[in-house]
Amino acid sequence: MTCKIDYVAPADLLQDRVILVTGAGDGIGRTAALTFARHGATVILLGRTIAKLEAVYDEIEAEGLPQPAIFPLNFEGATLKDFHDMAETLDKEFGRLDGILHNAGLLGRITPFEQYNPELWEQVMQVNINGPIWMTQALLPLLQASPDASVIFTSSSVGRRGRAYWGAYSVSKFATEGFVEVLADEVEHLGTLRVNTLNPGGTRTAMRKAAYPAEDPMALRTPEDIMPTYLWLMGPDSRGHNGEKFDAQPPKG
Template identity: 55%
Template sequence: MLDPRTYTPSPDLLRDRVILITGASDGIGRAVALAAAAHGASVILHGRNVKRLEAVYDQIVAANQPRPSILPLDLEKAGSAEYDALITALEKEFGRLDVLLHNAGMLGERAPVEHYDVAKWMRTMHVNANVPFVLTQRCLPLLRRSPDASIVFTSSGVVPNPRAFWGAYLVSKWASDGLMHLLADELEQPGIRVNSINPGKVRTNMRLQAYPAEDRSLLADPAAIVAPYLYLFGPDSKGVSGQTVSCQ
């Protein structure tokens, strides 16, 4: 496998590919959505804040790139009816799905287990681990219709280096990585590749929550780490599955 960090995508790498990105209104999700659209993808922008999603939408349209779609949905509160409506809309509009990026996430709180708020633990576990399971399960019929489908999970540096006070975020990211490995094995025969990406230290709002006193000028801009995402989205990563790819 080539080094995804130094990958140089062709201009039309993702032409005609349908890509669903959760958490696309800000940070890494926004940067990846803009990059995917710039390389020809029809991007489905998911998020909770419609105004922010519309800003990403407008930027893509202004650049004369494939017109994206907006998918406002609160993943923390979504139930069966909301997922049914989502899949119905995707089926009607596109008929298939080529890439699913699980980018949306929740930090929870930085606290020792002894004092961790139970409700916050449950919400963080749900958004970071349960939602990717449910969304993947519901999207699989659409992904199976793609000639070259890819599912990408978001990992974290705390997975290989677990440490105190990371609570539900750490545990949920372990679960997310476990789900990635499980799916990579289960979906080997249909030819759907499944991988995780560890973004590293990036200038995002979640990073600010975790490290409020950090010098943010030393952090990578989200736009600087998109190459590994594009690599896993496109045909050059065929045969790569069950891997965790680092952006830095």
């Protein structure tokens, strides 16, 4: 596993690239959308809370960055038709897609498996893996229309080694790791599309607070701190890396 925390991205790294960020209204996704835009990308802000997406949109506009687009979508209720309609809209608007950051995620509950609510389990699997994979299927033609496209799926340490009580969240991240191995192998021959996983590591966000309420948030890295690996993996410097697992923070030790 590789970490690129020391990577220094050129200002124009993502110039003229069209990049979709899911869960772009808050936490890591919000910071990634702003960071990609600050490096020249036209970002498509996808999420379930329109007011949050609008706030990110306004921030990007206020900085005079490439005009973003908003795509409201809740993975919980989203259907295949929604994903295909989305692909059609993006095709008309942009004609291609140079990157996707699959970042939206749901923690569910940290609880013994014997007490896990099956409906909540389904909900977590829908948001963390089922929705994102069917969205990716619908967007594949647009990714293939790009000369250099990068798809990043967000993983977690509990998606690489199981941990008691992490239930559906952990299982969904293992599924993410597995799916990326399958898809990366399928697209390898194209040479223009790479698919990798990225584990942000403990980061100061609302999700982390919900998972570790007693932890001091000031002891954690911020979403801004972990952006070097996000930029490296989204931009052309990661060409040739496909089906790999990355970490946005060095291992503690």
